[in-house]
Amino acid sequence: MSRYNPSQSEPRWRAAWDQADSFKSGADPSRPKYYVLEMFPYPSGRIHVGHSRNYTMGDVVARYKKARGFDVLHPMGWDAFGLPAENAARERKVNPRDWTYENIEAMKGQLQRLGLALDWSKEIATCDPEYYKHQQAIFLKFWEKGLAYRKSAKVNWDPVDNTVLANEQVIDGKGWRSGAPVEQRELEQWFFKITDYADDLTDGLEGLTRWPEKVRLMQQNWIGRSRGAHVRFPVANAAEHLGAEAVALGDRIEVFTTRPDTLFGAAFLALAPDHPITRHIAQDNPDIAAFIRRCEQMGTSEEDIETAPKLGVDLGLRVKHPLDPDWELPVWSANFVLSSYGTGAIFGSPAGDQRDLDFARKYDLPVKPVVLPPGADAATHTIEDEAFTGVGVVYNSAEWLNGLETPEAIETVISKLEEAGLGAGATTFRLRDWLVSRQRYWGCPIPVIHCESCGAVPVPEDQLPVRLPEDVSFDRPGNPLDHHPSWKHVDCPRCGKPARRETDTLDTFVCSSWYFARFTAPVEDAPFEAEAAARWLPVDQYVGGIEHAILHLLYARFFTRAMRDCGLVDLPSGEPFEGLFTQGMVVHETYRAEDGRWLLPEDVEERDGSVVEIATGKPAIRGALEKMSKSKKNVVDLDRFIADFGADTARWFVLSDSPPERDVEYTESGVEGVWRFIQRVWSTIDALPLSETLPKPVTPAAGAKGEALALRKTAHRSVAEVTDAIEGFRFNSGVAKLHDFANALRKTEGSNAEGMLAARAEAAGLLAQLLAPFMPHLAEEIWARLGGEGLICDAAWPEPEAALLEDETATLPIQVNGKRRSELVVAKDASPDEVEALARKDEHVKRVTDGLTIRKVIVVPGRIVNVVAN
RNA sequence: GCCCCGGUGGCGGAAUUGGUAGACGCGACGGAUUCAAAAUCCGUUUUCUUCGGAAGUGUCAGUUCGAGUCUGACCCGGGGCACCA
Numbered sequence: 020m021s022r023y024n025p026s027q028s029e030p031r032w033r034a035a036w037d038q039a040d041s042f043k044s045g046a047d048p049s050r051p052k053y054y055v056l057e058m059f060p061y062p063s064g065r066i067h068v069g070h071s072r073n074y075t076m077g078d079v080v081a082r083y084k085k086a087r088g089f090d091v092l093h094p095m096g097w098d099a100f101g102l103p104a105e106n107a108a109r110e111r112k113v114n115p116r117d118w119t120y121e122n123i124e125a126m127k128g129q130l131q132r133l134g135l136a137l138d139w140s141k142e143i144a145t146c147d148p149e150y151y152k153h154q155q156a157i158f159l160k161f162w163e164k165g166l167a168y169r170k171s172a173k174v175n176w177d178p179v180d181n182t183v184l185a186n187e188q189v190i191d192g193k194g195w196r197s198g199a200p201v202e203q204r205e206l207e208q209w210f211f212k213i214t215d216y217a218d219d220l221t222d223g224l225e226g227l228t229r230w231p232e233k234v235r236l237m238q239q240n241w242i243g244r245s246r247g248a249h250v251r252f253p254v255a256n257a258a259e260h261l262g263a264e265a266v267a268l269g270d271r272i273e274v275f276t277t278r279p280d281t282l283f284g285a286a287f288l289a290l291a292p293d294h295p296i297t298r299h300i301a302q303d304n305p306d307i308a309a310f311i312r313r314c315e316q317m318g319t320s321e322e323d324i325e326t327a328p329k330l331g332v333d334l335g336l337r338v339k340h341p342l343d344p345d346w347e348l349p350v351w352s353a354n355f356v357l358s359s360y361g362t363g364a365i366f367g368s369p370a371g372d373q374r375d376l377d378f379a380r381k382y383d384l385p386v387k388p389v390v391l392p393p394g395a396d397a398a399t400h401t402i403e404d405e406a407f408t409g410v411g412v413v414y415n416s417a418e419w420l421n422g423l424e425t426p427e428a429i430e431t432v433i434s435k436l437e438e439a440g441l442g443a444g445a446t447t448f449r450l451r452d453w454l455v456s457r458q459r460y461w462g463c464p465i466p467v468i469h470c471e472s473c474g475a476v477p478v479p480e481d482q483l484p485v486r487l488p489e490d491v492s493f494d495r496p497g498n499p500l501d502h503h504p505s506w507k508h509v510d511c512p513r514c515g516k517p518a519r520r521e522t523d524t525l526d527t528f529v530c531s532s533w534y535f536a537r538f539t540a541p542v543e544d545a546p547f548e549a550e551a552a553a554r555w556l557p558v559d560q561y562v563g564g565i566e567h568a569i570l571h572l573l574y575a576r577f578f579t580r581a582m583r584d585c586g587l588v589d590l591p592s593g594e595p596f597e598g599l600f601t602q603g604m605v606v607h608e609t610y611r612a613e614d615g616r617w618l619l620p621e622d623v624e625e626r627d628g629s630v631v632e633i634a635t636g637k638p639a640i641r642g643a644l645e646k647m648s649k650s651k652k653n654v655v656d657l658d659r660f661i662a663d664f665g666a667d668t669a670r671w672f673v674l675s676d677s678p679p680e681r682d683v684e685y686t687e688s689g690v691e692g693v694w695r696f697i698q699r700v701w702s703t704i705d706a707l708p709l710s711e712t713l714p715k716p717v718t719p720a721a722g723a724k725g726e727a728l729a730l731r732k733t734a735h736r737s738v739a740e741v742t743d744a745i746e747g748f749r750f751n752s753g754v755a756k757l758h759d760f761a762n763a764l765r766k767t768e769g770s771n772a773e774g775m776l777a778a779r780a781e782a783a784g785l786l787a788q789l790l791a792p793f794m795p796h797l798a799e800e801i802w803a804r805l806g807g808e809g810l811i812c813d814a815a816w817p818e819p820e821a822a823l824l825e826d827e828t829a830t831l832p833i834q835v836n837g838k839r840r841s842e843l844v845v846a847k848d849a850s851p852d853e854v855e856a857l858a859r860k861d862e863h864v865k866r867v868t869d870g871l872t873i874r875k876v877i878v879v880p881g882r883i884v885n886v887v888a889n
Numbered sequence: 890g891c892c893c894c895g896g897u898g899g900c901g902g903a904a905u906u907g908g909u910a911g912a913c914g915c916g917a918c919g920g921a922u923u924c925a926a927a928a929u930c931c932g933u934u935u936u937c938u939u940c941g942g943a944a945g946u947g948u949c950a951g952u953u954c955g956a957g958u959c960u961g962a963c964c965c966g967g968g969g970c971a972c973c974a
Contacts, residue, residue, distance in 0.1 A: 233969080236893065240970055247974080276974060289974095327972080355972040365974045373890090374972055449973060568969085676901045676914060684901070688915055695929090696914090747905070755903070755913035762913090832909040837955045839909055866941095877954050883908040887954050 023701035025665025029796040033134060041812050042081075042136040044092040045551075053089035054555045055081045056535055058563030058571070061098045062122035062144075066129040067654040068685060069605040069647030072673035076602055076750065077562045078135045079674070082792040083745050085136065086816035092555050094538040095130060095137045097123050099146035100462045100527045102180060102196060108461075109493045115461045116489065119146055129657050134666045134795050136812065141538050145530035146461070150537065152484030153546035154529065155466040159477045160585045166212045167455075169475060174454055176204040181497060182458045183208060185526060186451050187241075187570045195570075209465060209523065210452040213577045217242055217448040219593070220576055229598035231680070234568045241569050243449025247277035248433050250366065250442040252288060252338035255347055259335075272296065272338055272350065275361030275447050279436065280428035281368040283416035284389035286379055288338055288350045289331065289365050291358035296350075300334050307332055307352065314354045329378045330354040341441035342417065342432075353378060361447050369406065376406040389415045390425065453574065455526045460491060460499040462524030470511035470518040479512050485520070498522055531571055532578035535561075535595055536588060546587065553589045561596040568601070600748055603682040605673060607653040609642035617652040644684055655685060667794035668693045674750040674793060696758065697797060700790070703765045704783055708776070710806035716784020717807070719820065720777035726770055727778035733763045734782040735823035741789045742816070754793065760786055780805065788817050833858050834885040835867045843884065851878040858884045 036042065057077040060070065081093035097119075104115035111118075123144060130137070143150055161167040175184045179197035183206065188195040213220075221244050224235045251271040272288060290297045292314040301308040310332040331353040340346035348366075355374050356365055369379035370388040379386050388402050390411045397414050410425035419435075420428060436442030456465065464485040466478035478485055488506045491499040500506060500522040511518035533546065535558050540551030563571075580593035610618040612632055623630050623639045630639045647654045660669050672693045677683035707713060714720070723731050737760035744753030764782050767775060784805055791798035791811050802811035826847060831854065833841040841863035845854055855876045858864060864886055871888040878884050 233893065237969060240892075243970090243973065245973075274974080278974085329972085353972095355974090357973065360973045368974090372974070374974080377972095447973085449970095565968090678902080681895095681902095686901090686915075689901085692914060698929095743905085749903095749905085751901090752903070752913085758913050830909085834908085834955065837953090842909070875954065877908095879908060879955095883955080885908080885954050 021701075021705060023697055023797065023800070025667060025697075025796065026662065028800050029132075029134065029661075029666055032796045032799040033131065035799070035810060036136075036812060039810060039813075041810060042085075042091075042093065042138050043140060044090065044094070044138045047090050048554075050088060050090040052092065052555055053084040053560075054092045054535075054539075054558045055084065055560045056094070056538070056558045056562070058561070058567065059096045059098050059531070059534060060126065061101055061103070062119055062126055063103055064122050064125070064649075066126050066133075066657045067647050068657055068660055068669060068673065069607075069654065071133055071657055071669055072605050072683070073562055073564070073602055074130065074133060074135055075670045075673050076600070076679055076748075077560070078133075078137075078670075079745060079750060079792040080560050080562075081136045082795060082812060083816065085812070086788075086791070086814065088815065091136075092141075092539065093135075093137055094141035094143075095135070095139065096141075096143035096534060096538065097126075097145065098527065098531050098534070099123065099144045100524075100530055102459065102461070104461045105459065105493065112493075114489065116146070116487075119144075119461075132661055132666060133657065133669065136795070141541055143534060143537055143541050145463075145527075145534065148484045148486055149541075149543065151463040151530070153537070154463050154525070154533070155478070155483050155485060156480060157533065157546060157582065157585075157587065158525070158529075159466060159480070160587070161211065161581055162477060164581075164585055166215070166581050166585075167209060168212065169207060169209050171205060171207040172210075172454075173203050174206050174208055175201040176206075177201055180459075183454060183456060185454045185528075187453075187573070208454055208456040209525075210454055211577070211581070213453045213574075214448060214450055216577050216580050217244065217450050218446070219580065220450075220573070223576065223592065223594055226592065227594065227597075227599070230596075231565075231599065231601055234565070234572065234599065234601060237568045238573055241450065241573065244446060245277050245448075246444070246446050247275060248279040248429075248436060248442050249362065249445040250274050250276060250279060250282065250341055250436060252341055252348070252366070253441070254350075255337040255339050257336075271441075272364055273362045274364045274366050275445060276366060276368075278368065278371060278429070279432040279442070280413055280420070280423075280425055281371045281389050282340075282342060282366070282432055283413075283420065284368040284370050284387050285340065285348055285366045286369050286375070286384045286386065287348055287367040289353035289356045289367055289378070290334070290350065291356040291363040292352055292354060293358045294352065294356075294363045296336070297334065297352040300336070307334065310352065327354065329374065329381055331378060331382060333382075341439060342435055349384075351382075359451070360449065370402045371406055371408060373406045373408070376402065376404075380404075387415055389413060453526075453577070455529055456523040457526050458498045458501075458522075459524055460487070460493075462527055463530060464500075465521045465523050465525055467521040468509055468511060468518050469521060470514060470516060472516060473511055473513045473518075475521075476511055476513050476518070482512070500524070528571060528574050529578075532574045533582065535575070536579075536582070549587075549589065556588065556590050557592070557595050557597040560598040560600065562600045562602060564604070565601040572596070572599070600679070602679050603677065604646040605685050606644040606682045607647050607655065607685040609645050609651050609653045611640045611642055613637060613640070617650070619652050644682075646682075647685070660690075664690060664694055665697075665796070667697060667797050671696070671754065671794055675754045676751055679748055679750050696761070697794070699765065700761050700786070700797065700801075703761065703768065704787075704801050704804055706768050707779060707783060707805070710804065713780045713805065714777050715807065716780060716787065716802065716805040717814075717817075718777070718781060718784075720774060720781045723774045723778050726767065726772035727774040730763065730767050730775070730778045730782055731820075732823050732826075733760060734778075734785045735819040737789060738785055738817050738819040739824060742819075745792065750793075757786070757789060757793070760789070785817055787811060788814060829881050831882070831884050833861060833864055834883065835864060835888060837885065840864060840867050847881070851880060854878045854880075854884060858886060 055077050057073050081091050085091045099119050104119050107118045108115045175189050177184050177194035177197050177199055179199035184194055189201050193200055221242050224239055251273045254270050257270045292311045301311055331351045334350045334352055336350035337347045367375040369376040369386040386402055391397055391414050392407050392411045413420050413423050413428045433444045466485045468476045470476050488503055507520040507522050509520050536552050537547045539555040540548035542548050575595050579595040582588045583590055583593050608620055610623045612618055618639055622633055624633055630641050632639045645651050672690055737756055740756045741753045787798045787801040798811050828844055829847050831843045832839050833843055841861050843857055855878055868888040873888045875887040
């Protein structure tokens with residue numbers, strides 16, 4: 020009996036796949052296409068077992084779809100621009116380019132050793148000028164179309180990474196990479212007009228039925244569409260308080276509200292502290308200037324905001340109620356009004372909004388309820404400390420409005436406002452435009468030249484790419500492109516006068532917003548071939564981490580729409596990813612020394628129930644299970660793992676036990692279990708007689724009886740079950756079913772029943788085919804051993820024989836009053852009456868119903884019998 | 890505070906439309922093999938039990954002939970959003 024040796028077997032099969040060009044896409048355009056993609060990696064160094072889960076899942080799908088007859092595109096590339104390369108340059112004095120390409124080479128080898136069915140002919144690296152020159156062309160196209168623009172705005176500044184960040188990259192007020200608290204700076208920067216698509220991006224979510232509900236919800240919340248109205252309040256005493264500039268600032272104050280139906284409950288207007296009118300009045304009013312300063316000094320952290328009291332100051336300004344000219348309202352400035360949302364101004368309706376109520380109570384402003392909650396009595400309903408924010412019936416308002424239900428009242432008020440020319444229905448969004456400038460070196464240069472006479476001028480297309488200079492110095496902080504002696508000095512392409520090159524680079528999320536399109540045909544003279552993109556897009560199955568739920572996945576959806584509208588891609592929906600799967604991580608135990616150092620799991624051991632560091636003998640602390648990461652020292656290197664156990668073990672392990680969307684814990688014993696399984700499968704195959712005497716593995720063992728028939732049933736049932744599991748992304752269930760199947764096959768060893776050899780040969784062939792997407796090397800080895808034709812990766816997926824999926828008899832559980840008491844073996848086509856009669860005669864049923872009357876017997880054919888007795 | 894997801898043996902988890910709860914794996918225990926160990930193989934493994942059976946899927950109620958699955962309230966864990974008008 021031989022053992023299975025992956026280190027000998029696996030390289031042989033990878034060479035065979037390479038030689039046959041097995042995974043080349045587009046080989047047969049008559050087949051339906053299937054595009055499967057895993058989020059491409061950042062070349063950070065080396066791949067560990069944690070990374071491999073993502074690629075393995077995509078690979079199962081790719082291999083399965085190929086077997087199902089699809090022309091599969093499964094490419095791989097490198098999200099190669101980014102800060103770690105610059106940090107490496109600073110710390111180790113290496114060139115970011117060299118560092119990146121070395122990592123790419125190392126990681127490519129690792130991915131290849133994992134046995135992934137990838138089409139490497141489509142490989143791309145975003146830091147390659149061949150890639151980013153097209154990105155620069157797309158940028159210029161967006162600019163031409165008004166989808167890219169430059170403006171001065173308050174932006175998020177990361178003081179550690181020394182660059183600005185998009186809103187999406189600020190998590191809890193901190194930079195997404197550095198974790199440093201973000202500062203606000205007024206800078207002139209490039210933006211993409213993602214807000215143009217805010218509506219469409221929200222509406223499009225509904226069609227993404229193969230996306231996780233959770234991701235769609237997160238995007239919906241992030242875009243934050245609210246429908247309501249803009250309402251303009253005429254200023255009653257503008258001349259007094261705003262002076263000659265009243266007209267410039269507007270003699271009306273516009274607010275946004277989602278509840279125009281509560282307009283008659285208005286008690287005040289409130290402006291943001293940095294609203295232009297607030298600022299203007301503050302020029303001559305020290306009290307208000309002091310208030311603004313005080314608001315600016317307030318923290319922006321979660322805790323600060325939660326505990327911050329409502330603060331405000333009366334600006335002295337008064338406005339007229341838009342639907343009642345005799346009614347004047349005071350105008351305040353309040354710290355809870357944000358200048359960045361809506362119009363930066365609100366009308367306070369204290370009975371219907373908790374913040375307004377808190378504010379009104381504090382400053383003694385009137386609280387008039389105008390919405391009557393369902394079931395409440397108009398005569399007695401009052402508001403104390405809690406506002407009523409729900410829907411109901413309007414009262415205490417204008418005659419024409421009283422008595423209307425909330426939705427109708429909203430519509431009615433909007434029409435009245437429109438008639439009066441003082442408002443209109445409106446939709447606002449939380450989403451802001453995407454800030455894409457970065458003050459970094461290792462990114463795609465923005466192809467713009469700044470000229471004193473001509474302004475910002477696009478680099479002519481025939482001069483693209485604008486290449487990054489390679490002779491850069493990281494000796495001082497800041498952007499090396501700014502410090503470069505010559506790179507930024509160019510002549511204006513329009514007037515020829517000396518000008519300055521834009522030294523900002525594009526956010527690396529721009530690179531990942533269209534790479535999936537370039538994969539379809541990475542040609543030289545275009546971002547991608549329009550025809551190829553039209554055939555392959557959208558991606559049928561995308562696999563990646565949940566951490567990109569908003570960032571990458573939202574940007575890519577925007578970018579695809581923008582490319583569509585620039586005529587670059589023919590994809591009417593604008594949706595790049597038809598199916599999305601967000602996989603869980605591989606987590607592993609962590610250990611720390613008492614002084615806080617992270618320790619490798621192999622550097623600690625258990626002594627008398629507690630953990631100690633082997634080197635020092637000092638106690639160590641067992642930490643939480645954490646996602647594998649270098650900084651926590653709990654990674655398992657993929658090369659090391661493959662050398663010890665083989666790629667198939669890694670693949671099988673990361674798919675076992677936990678559902679794909681949840682985390683899976685890395686354990687030595689789990690890995691050993693996989694190793695045992697592989698050896699057992701191999702020895703089961705090895706126990707079959709030599710291939711010459713065996714039927715070919717695809718031959719049905721027709722006419723089997725008894726034990727042989729039972730094995731055939733198990734085999735064909737397994738085909739159906741494993742197929743379902745793969746289709747439904749339940750790889751852990753597929754793994755379990757394959758365990759069952761392999762165990763069943765193994766149990767038939769030594770049986771001399773009639774027709775058994777043929778049945779075993781057939782089953783072994785089916786087992787190999789079902790294993791193939793999960794453990795492709797072992798599957799090839801078995802296939803060859805059985806004398807299968809060609810490579811198993813080229814074989815068509817097996818179809819179960821329908822007749823073998825059904826039994827002639829059914830085992831029905833019998834319940835009495837819902838409790839299982841017995842079971843009954845009946846013919847599959849037994850009539851309900853027969854089954855009922857048998858159930859009534861059952862010994863256990865008789866015993867349990869002794870002394871009771873059987874009221875009813877429910878027979879669910881083929882499933883269950885329930886006897887109701889009392 | 891709002892929204893979403895989850896809670897099943899010692900552990901990871903299975904049970905896809907309401908129909909035999911605990912598949913499969915890990916661990917543990919017992920046995921075989923061995924001078925011994927490793928490896929391997931066989932068996933047991935939800936709990937209680939008077940060995941007939943009884944209880945059991947976070948808690949409490951409900952719907953149903955029948956609930957892990959559906960409904961309501963609550964408890965616990967995880968995630969997202971957050972003075973967003």
